[in-house]
Amino acid sequence: MNVYKTDNIRNVIVMGHGSSGKTSLTEAMAYTTGIVNRLGKVTDGNTISDFDKEEIKRKFSINTSVIPIEFNGIKINILDAPGYFDFVGEMEEAMSVADGAVICVSAKAGVEVGTVKAWEYCERYSIPRIFYISFMDDPNADFMKLVNELKNIFGKKVAPFHLPIIEEGKFVGYVNTVRMAGRKYRPDGSYDECEIPDNEKEDLAPVRDMIMEAVAETSEEYMERFFNGEEFSFEEIVGALRNEIFEGNIVPVQIGSSINNFGARMVLETIERYFPAPDKAKFFRQGINTATKEPFIATCDHDGPLAVFVFKTILDPFIGAFSLVKISSGILKSDDTVYNAERDAMEKISKLYVLRGKTTTEIKELHGGDIGAIPKLSVTRTGDTLSKKEFPIILNKPKMSVPYTSVAYTSKVKGEEDKIAQAISKMTIEDLTLKQVNDEENRQMLLYGVGDQHLEIVASKIKDNYKVDIEIMHPRVAFRETIRKKVETEGKHKKQSGGHGQYGHVKMSFEPSNNLDKPYEFEEKIFGGSVPKNYFPAVEKGIQECVQKGPLAGYPVVGIKGVLLDGSYHPVDSSEMAFKMATIHAFKKGFMEASPVLLEPIALLKVTIPDRFTGDIMGDLNKKRGRVMGMNPTDNGKQVIEAEIPMSELFGYSTNLRSMTGGYGNYEYAFVRYEQAPPEVQQHEIARHEAEHGREV
The missing domain is CATH 3.30.70.240 (Alpha-Beta Plaits)
Incomplete structure (x- = not known):
């Protein structure tokens, strides 16, 4: 692949609800530009994006795939992101490096929750976007109804750049509302010019007026010409629309049938024409120069200091270990030595790659704004920044979704616990929305994820990729035990087995301490030396041991106060162990008499x-x-x-x-x-x- 300079790069995320046609559109764009020689299908499990075993088996995207496409002299880095909510972390990682978005909407399903969430993410990151209406070949597709639905939800800025041409119930082409021309598709996805059908002219007039008004509002000169009834040239229209789309004042709507390769070329042309190069984007990642403590803004300038942001990590047993990066500033070369300021470590880069699905292509350098992959970095992880030691930079990390769904797990085969631990450790490096917790209190290992499906797929991946099997179960709740009233009790530990015996005797009171943040409080009120002072620590140690596992249901004890009131000892047979055991007896007896509760x-x-x-x-x-x-x-x-x-x-x-x-x-x-x-x-x-x-x- 060629080396591309910043102004010839576009970074575009394809997003939307699950099954809205994202991967099919990516596949059609790859086919249109000659990357693949046949059009793959999600249902057949042979698309360039969905190559993971789980994706092929389940027939939907789980991971974000990077598909760089060369089109009309520019490089478009397509980020095909999952639409299902359990894999929102993958979408958030892709969103953090995108400069434009294509939001897919199914003509069959209409606006769905994933459509709305995709829009909200675009708003958060202030990136320009277009709607792509997929499955226009469906006989029940109602384009104008869907456009009106988009307008009702997202506002009047939604503007159809295409209107469908339907002949004998079939989707055969479109009207380009910017050029005011009709197009009929050829079987290869290209098109022939045609007359605008009469039945489209009624819908075309208001759409055209909206576009012209948007153009007129970009300058006083254009406004005057508009009111004088003058026509704008195509170049003037495109220039004005580019600014309006960039500012988010217009959101184009385009149409297609990706499975027939209808519409992919038009999306590519829109990306080329209207989406910004990385150095012209509205959102630039901010950070800090750790040497000077001065703020740093990564404007993707290829002449700036090196700042390489790691937005995703892949540790795949079959593909290998890769750090996916965006060059946020400067130029990264294949023989560079870089510095990870966050981990205070140097990293040697032996090779640079461009990933396209699961295939790798070596490249000599990557310019500001471009996306590539670095193999086998030693300590660098997702969210880290690579720079030069003389200009150490740490860029701000994107906000990631917090996992709240949890399951307990255990090994199905005894002795494979270490293998499972290693597998999960690698997966948590890849997936920042997966978290492992050792719940020592309940003697269980926990996995936290975004949802049940997320955790189910994690378990399946562990089995397929690492050849170990885990059993998932309902996690136990971390209950506590305490008491509600005051009691007095005693405990005696007495043993005689030849030689020195064992003797310890305590009289104690137990009551609520009214402080549930502490397991216990200990106090002694001994008079007359009935229990020597040197045994007080042994008594407290007995309480300390008992509160770890309560007598009621085996949960930790909190909010209890134990007072040593009296007791007795033997000058020969008494010991710290004997007094500790006597305290344990007293605690268990007293606890169960003091109205214990969970x-x-x-x-x-x-x-x-x-x-x-x-x-x-x-x-x-x-x-x-x-x-x-x-x-x-x-x-x-x-x-x-x-x-x-x-x-x-x-x-x-x-x-x-x-x-x-x-x-x-x-x-x-x-x-x-x-x-x-x-x-x-x-x-x-x-x-x-x-x-x-x-x-x-």
């Missing part, structure tokens, strides 16, 4: 939803023992419901929320405190503990 963790849940789902969500929270604390409207017409809810009720909430809101709802939560669990919850946990371990005495 405490459950409570989370503060924030659910963000469109207002129309408020009643359903409130009703569901009530069923889950949630207490609604308040509602706050957002700037974009949504509601944020805040509620306190037991964490045990949040398992599976991601799937439930999507089901109730059609995918529009988002949530986050954080632990706030422990509260006494209801009797039925306590009884269930105690019964489960007794079934597994028996009643401890």
Whole structure:
């Protein structure tokens, strides 16, 4: 592949709802430009983008693929991002390096939640976008109805650049509303000029007027000419539209049938003509020069200091290890030695590649704004910045979605725990929305992901790629145990087995400390030396050991105060061990007499939803023992419901929320405190503990 300079590069993310035609459009663009010699299909599992085993098996995108395309002397880095919400991390990584977006909308399904979310991400990053209406070959496709739906949701800035030409119920071409000309497709995806059909002229007039008004508003001269009834040249129209699209004042709508290779060339032409080069983008990543502590803005200037942003890491057993990078400033060469300021480490670059799906092409250098891949970096991870040591730069990391869905897992085959740990460790480097947690308290390993499907696919990948099998199960809740009243009790440890015996005797009181943040408090009120001072630490050690695993259901104890009141000792047989054991006996007996209860963790849940789902969500929270604390409207017409809810009720909430809101709802939560669990919850946990371990005495 040729080396391209910044002004001849475009970085474009293809996004939208799942199954809206993103990968098919990418495939059609690759076919149009000769990258592939046959048009692959998602259903056949032979597209250039979806090459992962899981993607082929499930027939949808899981990972972001980079497909560089050479077209009319420019390089277009297509970022084919997943549309399903469980893989939002992949889309967020691609979004962090894109300078323009193609939002795919299915003519069959219409505007879906993924369409809206794609738009919101474009708004967040201030990048220009176009809508691509796919599946126009569907006999039930209603283009103008869909355009009106887009306008109702996203505003009057939505402007059809194409109108479909339908003959005998078949999609055969389009009207170019900018050039005011008709086009009929050839079988290879090119077109012949044709007359504009009479039945399109009624829809064409208002669309054309809107485009001309947008052109006129770009300057006073154009406005005067517009009012005088003068025509604009095609070059003037394109120049004005480029500015309007860049500013987000116009969002073009184009059409196609990717499976027939209808429309891909027109999307490529629009990208070339209207989307900005990386150094002209509205969003530039900011950072800091760690040597001078001065701010740094990465404007993709190829003459600037080197700043290479790692936006994605691939550790694939078959493809190999690659760091996908965007040259945010300067020029990166294949023999460079670079510095990772965040990790204070040098990295030697032996080769540079351009990835195209799963194939690699070696390249000598990458200029500012371009996207490529570096193999086998030692310490560098996603989000890191590579620069020169004399000009050390750290660029800001993009905000990634936080994983809230969790499962417990264990090895199906004993002895493979280390293999599983290594596999998951590699996968968490690749996937920043996957998190591994060792829950020592409940003796379980946890995986956190964006949703149930995300975690299911992680388990499948571990089995296929690393040849180890894990069993996924419902995670246990981190309950706590405490007491509600004060009791006095005693414990005695006495043994005689020849020689020195063992003797320890304590009288103690146990009561609530009213501080659930601490396991226990210890105090002694001994008078007259009934228990020598040198045994006090042994008594506290006994309490310390007991609170780790409570007598009620085996959970940690919190909020208890133990006071040593009295006792007795033997001058020969007493020891620290004997007094510790006596304290343990006293604790277990006293705890069970002091009205013991289980405490459950409570989370503060924030659910963000469109207002129309408020009643359903409130009703569901009530069923889950949630207490609604308040509602706050957002700037974009949504509601944020805040509620306190037991964490045990949040398992599976991601799937439930999507089901109730059609995918529009988002949530986050954080632990706030422990509260006494209801009797039925306590009884269930105690019964489960007794079934597994028996009643401890």
